[in-house]
Amino acid sequence: MGVRKKEPGRITRYLRRPEVEKVLQSIANVLKYAFFAFFMFLMYLPIIVIAIQSFNESTGLIYQFTGFTFDHWKNVLTFNLDSSLMKAISTTLLVALLATGISTVLGTIIAIGIHSLPQKKRQGMVFLNQVPILNADIITGISLMFVFKIVAEVIPGVFGIPSLLIAHVFFCIPYVVLSVLPKLAELDDNLYDAALDLYCKPAVGITKVIIPAIMPGILTGMLIAFTMSIDDFLISFFNAGQVNNLSIYIYGGYNRRLAPEVYAYNTILSTVIIVALIAMYVSSSLKKRKNLKREPRHA
Amino acid sequence: MKKLYLLLLVALIPMVTFGCTAKPTLQLLNWGEYINPDMVEAFEDEYNVRVNITIAESNELMEEKIVNDTANFDIVIPSDYMIEKLWDDGYLQEIDLTKLTQYNQANFVTGISTILGEMFTDNAEVDNPYSVSIPYFWGVFGIMYNKSLAGLEEYIQEEQWGAIFEPDPVGVFPRALKVAMYDVPRFAYSASLLYAYQIGTITDENALNVYSAEYLELSEDILSLRTYDQWATDMVKKDIEEGLRDLGFVYVGDFFDTFLILTENATTAEEALSLTDHIGIIVPDSTIAFYDGMVIPENAENVDLAHQFIDFFLRPSVAYENSGIVGYTPCLEAVIQMIKTGSEGDVIRAAMASNPDLPFNPSDAPVFGGKPLVAFSDDITSEIIAMTVRVKTN
Amino acid sequence: MNIKKLGKLALPYLVWMLVLVGIPLLMIFILSFMNTDGVSFAGATWTTAAWEKMFTLADTTNLQILGYTFLTAFVATVICFLIGYPMAYIVARSPFSNKFVILILTIIPMWSNSLLRNVALKNILSESNILDSLLSRIGLSFSIVFANQDQATFISIVIGLVLTFLPFMILPIYTVIEKIDESLLEASMDLGANRVRTFAKVTFPLSMKGVTTGIIMVFLPCFSGFAIQKLLSSGTVYVLGSLIEVNYIHDINFVSMLSIVILVLIFGSMMIVNKVDKEGATLV
Numbered sequence: 001m002g003v004r005k006k007e008p009g010r011i012t013r014y015l016r017r018p019e020v021e022k023v024l025q026s027i028a029n030v031l032k033y034a035f036f037a038f039f040m041f042l043m044y045l046p047i048i049v050i051a052i053q054s055f056n057e058s059t060g061l062i063y064q065f066t067g068f069t070f071d072h073w074k075n076v077l078t079f080n081l082d083s084s085l086m087k088a089i090s091t092t093l094l095v096a097l098l099a100t101g102i103s104t105v106l107g108t109i110i111a112i113g114i115h116s117l118p119q120k121k122r123q124g125m126v127f128l129n130q131v132p133i134l135n136a137d138i139i140t141g142i143s144l145m146f147v148f149k150i151v152a153e154v155i156p157g158v159f160g161i162p163s164l165l166i167a168h169v170f171f172c173i174p175y176v177v178l179s180v181l182p183k184l185a186e187l188d189d190n191l192y193d194a195a196l197d198l199y200c201k202p203a204v205g206i207t208k209v210i211i212p213a214i215m216p217g218i219l220t221g222m223l224i225a226f227t228m229s230i231d232d233f234l235i236s237f238f239n240a241g242q243v244n245n246l247s248i249y250i251y252g253g254y255n256r257r258l259a260p261e262v263y264a265y266n267t268i269l270s271t272v273i274i275v276a277l278i279a280m281y282v283s284s285s286l287k288k289r290k291n292l293k294r295e296p297r298h299a
Numbered sequence: 300m301k302k303l304y305l306l307l308l309v310a311l312i313p314m315v316t317f318g319c320t321a322k323p324t325l326q327l328l329n330w331g332e333y334i335n336p337d338m339v340e341a342f343e344d345e346y347n348v349r350v351n352i353t354i355a356e357s358n359e360l361m362e363e364k365i366v367n368d369t370a371n372f373d374i375v376i377p378s379d380y381m382i383e384k385l386w387d388d389g390y391l392q393e394i395d396l397t398k399l400t401q402y403n404q405a406n407f408v409t410g411i412s413t414i415l416g417e418m419f420t421d422n423a424e425v426d427n428p429y430s431v432s433i434p435y436f437w438g439v440f441g442i443m444y445n446k447s448l449a450g451l452e453e454y455i456q457e458e459q460w461g462a463i464f465e466p467d468p469v470g471v472f473p474r475a476l477k478v479a480m481y482d483v484p485r486f487a488y489s490a491s492l493l494y495a496y497q498i499g500t501i502t503d504e505n506a507l508n509v510y511s512a513e514y515l516e517l518s519e520d521i522l523s524l525r526t527y528d529q530w531a532t533d534m535v536k537k538d539i540e541e542g543l544r545d546l547g548f549v550y551v552g553d554f555f556d557t558f559l560i561l562t563e564n565a566t567t568a569e570e571a572l573s574l575t576d577h578i579g580i581i582v583p584d585s586t587i588a589f590y591d592g593m594v595i596p597e598n599a600e601n602v603d604l605a606h607q608f609i610d611f612f613l614r615p616s617v618a619y620e621n622s623g624i625v626g627y628t629p630c631l632e633a634v635i636q637m638i639k640t641g642s643e644g645d646v647i648r649a650a651m652a653s654n655p656d657l658p659f660n661p662s663d664a665p666v667f668g669g670k671p672l673v674a675f676s677d678d679i680t681s682e683i684i685a686m687t688v689r690v691k692t693n
Numbered sequence: 694m695n696i697k698k699l700g701k702l703a704l705p706y707l708v709w710m711l712v713l714v715g716i717p718l719l720m721i722f723i724l725s726f727m728n729t730d731g732v733s734f735a736g737a738t739w740t741t742a743a744w745e746k747m748f749t750l751a752d753t754t755n756l757q758i759l760g761y762t763f764l765t766a767f768v769a770t771v772i773c774f775l776i777g778y779p780m781a782y783i784v785a786r787s788p789f790s791n792k793f794v795i796l797i798l799t800i801i802p803m804w805s806n807s808l809l810r811n812v813a814l815k816n817i818l819s820e821s822n823i824l825d826s827l828l829s830r831i832g833l834s835f836s837i838v839f840a841n842q843d844q845a846t847f848i849s850i851v852i853g854l855v856l857t858f859l860p861f862m863i864l865p866i867y868t869v870i871e872k873i874d875e876s877l878l879e880a881s882m883d884l885g886a887n888r889v890r891t892f893a894k895v896t897f898p899l900s901m902k903g904v905t906t907g908i909i910m911v912f913l914p915c916f917s918g919f920a921i922q923k924l925l926s927s928g929t930v931y932v933l934g935s936l937i938e939v940n941y942i943h944d945i946n947f948v949s950m951l952s953i954v955i956l957v958l959i960f961g962s963m964m965i966v967n968k969v970d971k972e973g974a975t976l977v
Contacts, residue, residue: 056823060560116698136952143714175910249354257556257624274801285791538819677943691929692757
């Protein structure tokens with residue numbers, strides 16, 4: 001079937017008039033950003049509720065706002081916490097940051113390796129990679145615990161921060177790999193060949209050619225890894241030995257009465273990150289604008 | 300990258316300050332928010348030691364920690380049936396009662412003696428259950444309700460377990476009742492058999508601790524009599540307080556927890572009672588009782604320190620302070636008296652504990668009908684779980 | 694091709710995964726055909742009892758749960774795609790100077806503890822909730838009323854899953870759309886295709902890899918999780934994840950069988966997707 005060029009009708013012609021098109025364009029823009037903002041707001045609703053709870057006089061009554069108080073914030077900001085909450089928070093942050101760093105580096109290297117395998121082997125590796133994402137957390141947690149129990153026969157001190165960290169690295173890597181692989185698939189393999197032809201060492205070829213090209217995938221993977229680590233409960237529970245992370249603390253305390261400082265800590269963490277991001281955004285766009293002004297335009 | 304290192308450093312500081320200490324450390328495995336941190340600190344100061352608290356949110360998860368031996372604990376505080384199971388499986392050691400200066404069996408409330416009297420009945424080796432565990436807190440199960448629905452209180456008093464299990468009575472309430480069930484299969488099973496005993500379907504008063512195919516079917520039929528709007532544990536008390544549910548089957552301690560939350564800012568007894576006059580609790584004549592006890596695992600590393608810890612928490616003054624943050628009933632008669640009379644100046648808790656309508660000390664009832672649960676085998680437990688899965692799904 | 698030589702980078706991962714995934718997986722597979730006491734094999738016998746519990750017509754409870762789990766996960770994934778794709782597209786095509794910052798903003802809610810978040814969601818979806826309590830002070834009210842309990846349960850679960858896992862759809866789709874060469878789109882327009890046609894014939898096919906990753910990342914946790922479903926249904930329904938959670942201490946064989954079922958079902962469906970859509974071939 002050939003494409004027949006239709007003569008535009010009256011309505012189409014009207015819509016194509018530049019001034020009309022401009023109005024339509026701006027309406028579409030507003031709708032677009034309203035759509036985006038609306039769902040962003042919905043995703044933030046739970047966080048807003050947690051923030052409200054952090055100012056609630058009675059945090060035992062989750063459905064009622066009985067009065068406004070700064071006490072929970074004060075307790076967190078002045079480190080006036082019972083030490084087990086403080087310890088749980090620092091364990092969580094330490095493990096999440098370390099696990100994210102390690103799994104991002106390893107996951108990227110592994111993804112490059114997997115990408116370079118012949119098809120059959122690649123499929124096998126991707127299959128294995130998917131298993132920890134797929135398995136129920138309990139299964140992963142128990143499986144790891146048994147492996148660590150064997151390790152503990154040789155290295156007695158393994159249960160605690162070390163086992164917790166290794167477990168987190170273990171379940172974070174697959175997410176990094178899964179995020180990086182599609183970017184690698186888009187990558188033109190000839191780029192790397194060209195780099196080696198220009199007498200780059202393989203390591204240089206990877207860091208100077210491949211990594212920059214797949215950077216968005218790496219950053220995505222890093223974000224997801226951090227997200228999975230900071231919030232994990234079950235895998236941590238089985239592999240933490242005598243250490244509590246924040247999830248273990250919250251799940252344990254929720255049955256009785258949760259320390260209201262948890263809400264405040266949560267809100268502070270979210271706020272600090274959001275403010276830092278906005279500051280980053282503003283400074284980077286200011287820089288860009290400056291650079292644009294300085295650079296002479298090519299005619 | 301630099302920022303990342305800085306963050307790491309910030310995270311590390313507390314780790315280092317908490318981690319580096321040469322003092323002996325008592326390892327405690329406990330429920331979350333189930334001990335007064337001030338009292339832990341007092342213990343640390345008095346004995347110049349450190350206490351590290353690891354948290355588990357259920358008896359089963361405590362068992363996992365002990366059985367899998369991923370860490371050694373000196374003190375664990377599980378509930379009755381789990382204590383029995385851990386002892387039978389050889390994971391606990393005997394407590395040397397002679398090392399406890401504060402221990403005297405007569406100091407415990409009668410409810411505790413009744414419950415411990417039912418423990419280890421089929422194990423001749425244990426002649427004194429107190430040498431396996433020292434009671435920490437205890438209580439019974441009851442029916443918590445919201446008073447906003449007229450006639451509900453009388454209905455529950457009349458029907459007892461029937462209020463939870465029977466379909467809505469015709470023409471009594473203007474709308475359908477919203478009922479919450481406790482989301483632990485074993486508790487649902489045992490409560491349904493208590494109901495069967497109450498209405499005379501079965502005659503075995505110990506049915507709550509008996510398993511048979513016949514009882515399982517009976518329990519399934521009872522649990523299918525009505526639909527439950529909620530199967531939950533910790534949310535039930537919050538939802539009833541808020542009026543999202545009318546009634547539910549809860550630990551009595553959940554009610555007192557809610558009482559303490561509602562009266563956080565109250566200054567007088569009258570104020571406390573008026574802030575809580577929309578919720579109530581009724582304990583059926585025969586019910587499930589429980590206690591949480593301090594035990595010493597077989598592989599504990601600081602056995603002497605563990606004994607000192609138990610002894611410390613048996614001091615009435617310490618136990619009194621400790622009960623201030625937990626709604627559950629203390630096990631020492633002296634402590635209950637301190638709370639009831641308000642001798643330490645706490646008028647709110649005095650109003651709560653001395654109110655004759657509230658079962659703060661369930662053994663005050665004319666006849667104490669609380670029975671502890673015994674541990675069922677894994678096979679039986681999974682049959683009961685499968686039964687509640689069927690009830691919810693079909 | 695030189696890049697093929699980099700395959701050795703994956704070798705240590707293969708060893709690591711075989712130890713930490715392969716061996717436990719094999720164990721789980723064996724356990725699902727046995728009758729063991731916990732994980733000790735002493736006195737255990739071979740049996741298909743665990744499998745019969747799932748696949749029997751005498752009692753379809755577990756099959757119904759499987760169906761319900763699939764339905765909620767499927768609906769949530771579709772909705773995530775319908776919302777997440779436009780969101781990723783809007784950011785990728787927006788004039789913002791640092792789009793990645795906007796992306797991070799979508800995922801930050803997930804850095805809050807999931808129990809707190811789910812309780813907050815349950816709070817909002819309850820008839821009387823804290824927003825209502827606050828708004829009532831200024832004479833407003835907010836509450837969502839459902840027609841009946843089954844509807845409330847299903848919708849609440851789907852809302853919970855969508856709001857939680859939406860970022861996992863947005864992120865991968867964004868990373869591929871953002872890199873689509875603008876000149877391709879211009880070429881398409883120059884050749885007379887309108888915007889819709891350009892999108893359908895150029896942008897969308899080129900973003901398929903991100904879409905597949907997104908679907909996998911959303912569907913998997915929706916299918917195997919339990920916490921959101923449990924809380925938002927007030928514990929009135931079971932999903933596969935909650936069956937695992939409630940049984941794992943007392944019946945490891947049944948739980949092993951469930952894990953194998955989840956793995957087989959998901960890999961099965963991914964294989965089918967793969968056969969149909971060659972574009973996704975890099976993922977499986």
